[in-house]
Amino acid sequence: MPSSILPAERGRPARRVLGAEARPVHELPRWTLYATAPLVVLASFSKLTHWSVFSALSGVALAVALVASLFFFAWLEERTFDALRTKSLPTRIAMGIVTPIVGLVVMFVVGGVLGGALGFLGGGLLAPVFIAGGLWYVGSAIGSFVILLIDVVVSALVQSFRARITAAILCLIGVAFAIALGTTVLVVALEDSVRTSSIISSLNVQGGAEAHAKIASSLEMLARHPILVACGVYGLALLIALPAVISASRKLAEAVMDRIHPLSAAFDAVARGERDVALEEAGSRDFVQVSRRFNKMVDALALGEQMERAFGSYVSSRLLDRIRAQHGEAQIPASLREASVFFADIRGFTSMSERLAPDAMVALLNRYFERVVALVDEHEGYLNKFIGDAVVVVFNGPVEQPAHAEMATRCAIALQELVARMNAEGAFPEVGELHVGVGVSTGPMVCGNVGSLKQMEYTVIGDTVNLSARLTSHAGPGEVWISERTAQALPDSIPRTALAPISVKGKAAPVTPFRAWPAA
Numbered sequence: 001m002p003s004s005i006l007p008a009e010r011g012r013p014a015r016r017v018l019g020a021e022a023r024p025v026h027e028l029p030r031w032t033l034y035a036t037a038p039l040v041v042l043a044s045f046s047k048l049t050h051w052s053v054f055s056a057l058s059g060v061a062l063a064v065a066l067v068a069s070l071f072f073f074a075w076l077e078e079r080t081f082d083a084l085r086t087k088s089l090p091t092r093i094a095m096g097i098v099t100p101i102v103g104l105v106v107m108f109v110v111g112g113v114l115g116g117a118l119g120f121l122g123g124g125l126l127a128p129v130f131i132a133g134g135l136w137y138v139g140s141a142i143g144s145f146v147i148l149l150i151d152v153v154v155s156a157l158v159q160s161f162r163a164r165i166t167a168a169i170l171c172l173i174g175v176a177f178a179i180a181l182g183t184t185v186l187v188v189a190l191e192d193s194v195r196t197s198s199i200i201s202s203l204n205v206q207g208g209a210e211a212h213a214k215i216a217s218s219l220e221m222l223a224r225h226p227i228l229v230a231c232g233v234y235g236l237a238l239l240i241a242l243p244a245v246i247s248a249s250r251k252l253a254e255a256v257m258d259r260i261h262p263l264s265a266a267f268d269a270v271a272r273g274e275r276d277v278a279l280e281e282a283g284s285r286d287f288v289q290v291s292r293r294f295n296k297m298v299d300a301l302a303l304g305e306q307m308e309r310a311f312g313s314y315v316s317s318r319l320l321d322r323i324r325a326q327h328g329e330a331q332i333p334a335s336l337r338e339a340s341v342f343f344a345d346i347r348g349f350t351s352m353s354e355r356l357a358p359d360a361m362v363a364l365l366n367r368y369f370e371r372v373v374a375l376v377d378e379h380e381g382y383l384n385k386f387i388g389d390a391v392v393v394v395f396n397g398p399v400e401q402p403a404h405a406e407m408a409t410r411c412a413i414a415l416q417e418l419v420a421r422m423n424a425e426g427a428f429p430e431v432g433e434l435h436v437g438v439g440v441s442t443g444p445m446v447c448g449n450v451g452s453l454k455q456m457e458y459t460v461i462g463d464t465v466n467l468s469a470r471l472t473s474h475a476g477p478g479e480v481w482i483s484e485r486t487a488q489a490l491p492d493s494i495p496r497t498a499l500a501p502i503s504v505k506g507k508a509a510p511v512t513p514f515r516a517w518p519a520a
Contacts, residue, residue: 017278028075032068062129069133077247089152093452096145100138107134136243143247146168147170150252160285168252172245259287266294275302316470334448340408340486341395341465343472344372344415346389352431364430365389368422375418379411384459390472394460397447405442405489412438412480413494413518420478437479440516442486463506470504471513480516487514494519 017401080099084092150171157167183449199267262279269277275298346352346368353361369386376383376393380401384392393411396404415438443464449456467483474480487496495517501510 016124016276017280028072032071032075045483065129066132069129070136073133073137074140074243074247077137077144078250080141081144081251092148092153096141096148098139100145103134103138103141104214107131107138110134129281139241139243143249144251146244147248147251149495158207162286172252185392193511228436231430241397247274259283259290263290263294266298270301272297334446336444336448337397338404338443339394339445339447339460339464340404340440341392341394341445341460342408342412342438342469343469344391344393344412344436344438345472347435347437347477349389356430360430364428367427368419369432371418371422372415375414376411379407379414381407381411385457394447397445397460398458405440405486406494408440408442409480409482409490409494409516412440412482413516417481417518435477437472437475437477438481439473439475440480440482441465441471442470442483442489443467466506467504467511470506474502474504474513478518481513482516484512484514489518495519 049338075264084095087095107130123390150168166331264278266277278295279296279512281291308310356364369391372391373383381393384394395401397406401407416436419434419436422428428434444463445460445462447460448458450459451457471481471483482496490496497517499513499515501512503510
């Protein structure tokens with residue numbers, strides 16, 4: 001799609017500007033290029049054999065070739081007009097005057113060659129085909145020139161789109177009236193000339209008295225039937241005016257569509273997710289306003305998506321999907337639901353932070369968190385929050401996940417395997433190795449937004465969450481401790497070992513934790 005480029009502005013990339021050049025190019029039907037070949041072949045056979053069957057077929061081929069010629073020359077004139085649209089106004093006006101004249105000269109020269117020198121090869125039948133097409137080209141070029149003048153004058157006088165269309169239609173009506181008036185005057189003049197036979201004296205006819213007699217006889221017949229004169233002149237005027245009228249009408253329609261095509265193309269681009277498009281703010285006042293509103297709409301969409309991406313950096317992709325599903329409504333109703341949650345806590349973090357400089361400590365944590373966040377997203381967990389060096393991950397909140405206990409346990413085991421690989425890779429040269437303890441708990445918890453209307457956070461609250469934090473504090477480096485309820489919900493494919501009951505804060509009775517292992 002042709003377009004110009006606007007330079008990049010602060011906060012957004014360079015934009016493609018769609019203007020009037022977005023008009024689609026009309027392709028020439030292929031059949032018009034091959035329609036004249038059968039005519040030449042059949043005409044040649046007709047001359048050589050004098051068979052009537054070839055003569056009949058030549059007539060059919062001639063009719064098809066005439067139609068193809070009109071299509072071809074109409075398309076050729078349209079492409080000529082399109083090529084001039086990018087030129088300066090004086091050049092367009094000059095070429096608008098010259099094009100019909102050149103087309104007329106070429107038509108008669110080529111038509112004469114086809115009718116004379118190539119007559120023995122079927123060129124005699126090609127001559128009327130070419131001349132008919134040439135007349136259509138000339139008439140179409142005249143219509144294009146009329147539209148060009150209308151566009152120049154109307155555009156200079158009015159800015160409203162409705163007023164421009166009204167003025168253009170009135171101009172076309174005026175042109176049609178002028179053609180009709182001129183034709184009528186010509187008919188009257190010819191009828192007078194025929195009646196008086198004054199035209200004979202102005203002709204220098206070769207051939208003597210016989211030729212004069214034939215002309216006199218023809219003029220005398222026309223004088224007795226003036227209606228023939230009128231029909232002939234009006235028919236010739238129609239032959240010249242019809243392509244001009246059709247061409248002018250098409251060009252006027254295209255002038256209107258010059259601002260519709262880029263708008264349609266721009267809407268298609270926006271629907272495909274492109275936000276780097278803009279409409280050229282040109283044309284009539286109405287289209288300038290439409291283009292400005294469209295560009296503001298695209299800017300607003302781009303800004304909204306940019307802010308959504310920024311917002312997505314602070315919340316989980318799962319929560320962002322939930323908000324999208326609610327059509328942007330961030331309020332997620334609080335609910336008591338069965339879910340699984342795990343804490344992953346770095347062992348020895350306090351002493352580690354005392355040894356390292358702040359920037360080194362933050363760099364180490366970001367390196368670790370970057371891999372953990374990707375792992376949690378891969379296992380379809382909701383990373384609820386960061387608490388210092390710890391991460392809190394929830395399953396079955398805020399989206400439905402029936403197998404949440406299994407998903408949470410597998411994610412916790414994968415996290416320990418990830419830390420082991422990172423240690424083997426030497427990913428933490430500041431401390432040598434990193435060690436993490438993980439605790440998983442399953443049970444009822446309150447899930448929903450907490451905070452104010454201006455700022456809120458999706459969180460999970462309840463005894464199940466507290467138990468997960470207590471299990472995490474007891475889990476050793478590289479271990480995954482899970483609650484008894486979590487263990488009961490796991491499939492047999494995940495090995496787990498019951499541990500000795502422990503006392504945890506907030507629980508009157510001891511709880512029996514389990515240690516989960518990677519599947520063999």
